[in-house]
Amino acid sequence: MYGRDYQGRTINFEASxxxxxxxxxxxxxxxxxxWSIMEGKAVAGELKGSELVELPYGEKMQWxxxxxxxxxxxxxxxxxxxxxxxSYAWYYGSPEGFNYVRATDDRLETKEPVFAFHRNDIAYxxxxxxxxxxxxFELEDGASIFLYRKQGGSKFQSTLAFVSENGFEQRxxxxxxxxxxAGFDPATGDFADASAERLxxxxxxxxxxxxxxxxxxxxxxxxxxEPRRKPEQHGGTKGAKLTPRT
Amino acid sequence: xxxxxxxxxxxxxxxxxxxxxxxDAAVQKQPEDYEQILPRGTIAAINNPTYVPASEAMxxxxxxxxxxxxxxxxRAYSLTLLNSHxxxxxxxxxxxxxxxx
Numbered sequence: 527m528y529g530r531d532y533q534g535r536t537i538n539f540e541a542s543x544x545x546x547x548x549x550x551x552x553x554x555x556x557x558x559x560x561w562s563i564m565e566g567k568a569v570a571g572e573l574k575g576s577e578l579v580e581l582p583y584g585e586k587m588q589w590x591x592x593x594x595x596x597x598x599x600x601x602x603x604x605x606x607x608x609x610x611x612x613s614y615a616w617y618y619g620s621p622e623g624f625n626y627v628r629a630t631d632d633r634l635e636t637k638e639p640v641f642a643f644h645r646n647d648i649a650y651x652x653x654x655x656x657x658x659x660x661x662x663f664e665l666e667d668g669a670s671i672f673l674y675r676k677q678g679g680s681k682f683q684s685t686l687a688f689v690s691e692n693g694f695e696q697r698x699x700x701x702x703x704x705x706x707x708a709g710f711d712p713a714t715g716d717f718a719d720a721s722a723e724r725l726x727x728x729x730x731x732x733x734x735x736x737x738x739x740x741x742x743x744x745x746x747x748x749x750x751x752e753p754r755r756k757p758e759q760h761g762g763t764k765g766a767k768l769t770p771r772t
Numbered sequence: 773x774x775x776x777x778x779x780x781x782x783x784x785x786x787x788x789x790x791x792x793x794x795x796d797a798a799v800q801k802q803p804e805d806y807e808q809i810l811p812r813g814t815i816a817a818i819n820n821p822t823y824v825p826a827s828e829a830m831x832x833x834x835x836x837x838x839x840x841x842x843x844x845x846x847r848a849y850s851l852t853l854l855n856s857h858x859x860x861x862x863x864x865x866x867x868x869x870x871x872x873x
């Protein structure tokens with residue numbers, strides 16, 4: 527989800543029909559500026575340099591769950607249809623990138639599903655499979671990020687991301703924002719009293735993200751066998767660390 | 773002499789304007805490593821989206837949607853429709869946004 531108001535005008539985006547490193551490039555219909563979703567900014571044209579405003583309001587889920595959660599929802603209808611057949615199934619099942627593009631950064635596999643985001647001009651990525659039932663990582667600026675994916679959930683589910691200056695910890699199986707003591711509720715996908723700030727980001731593949739963001743920090747889980755790990759710091763769960771690009 | 777100088781200065785000025793415009797045009801160039809796969813416009817964005825209430829929507833229960841709540845108003849976009857159009861340019865209340873997937 528992106529804002530459409532830039533430099534005093536409201537613009538309409540569309541697919542440019544082109545790609546950079548196999549990731550979508552949009553153009554706006556008013557100035558023809560090229561916008562890179564993966565870089566989060568305008569990369570060529572009149573509005574070049576404008577940061578793409580990300581709105582962290584979107585959430586992917588199956589229709590039956592969304593409808594139950596929001597019975598008063600409106601549904602997009604195009605030419606009398608609200609749904610269509612799955613057209614990209616082959617792509618999700620393949621180890622190859624689009625157009626056979628591969629990652630040049632081999633820290634992760636080309637088609638490793640990752641959650642990736644920018645914070646303070648630094649790009650981060652982490653494996654989606656490490657995020658089941660929640661995981662917390664410390665970022666370069668000292669803040670902590672909490673990332674959550676439902677265990678055994680679909681690859682289409684959205685990773686939920688929250689940041690806090692106070693950090694997060696797991697107590698008795700529940701994730702807590704340490705400043706407020708508020709717990710994360712997997713049913714609502716939020717912390718009580720909105721005590722942690724929601725952060726946007728991408729559920730994507732490693733090659734798409736890393737080709738556009740070569741300086742990405744990969745957030746890795748610490749191995750349980752690592753020496754001198756203090757269990758109490760991590761609430762008895764696997765801890766997390768940063769692996770800068772080597 | 774002065775007139776000739778004025779004319780030549782004007783010509784120089786005109787050339788400079790051309791140069792400046794030329795560099796403006798250069799700014800419009802495509803991004804580095806850009807690869808045009810389909811002609812622009814092949815994937816038509818939706819600019820004036822229309823909606824039906826949940827009770828009228830023909831969506832399979834297991835189909836995936838991108839859901840959004842802005843200013844208290846929920847909307848759902850089928851991922852398969854988003855696949856075909858890539859972008860929905862939408863507005864809820866004061867918020868102008870693009871749903872992209």
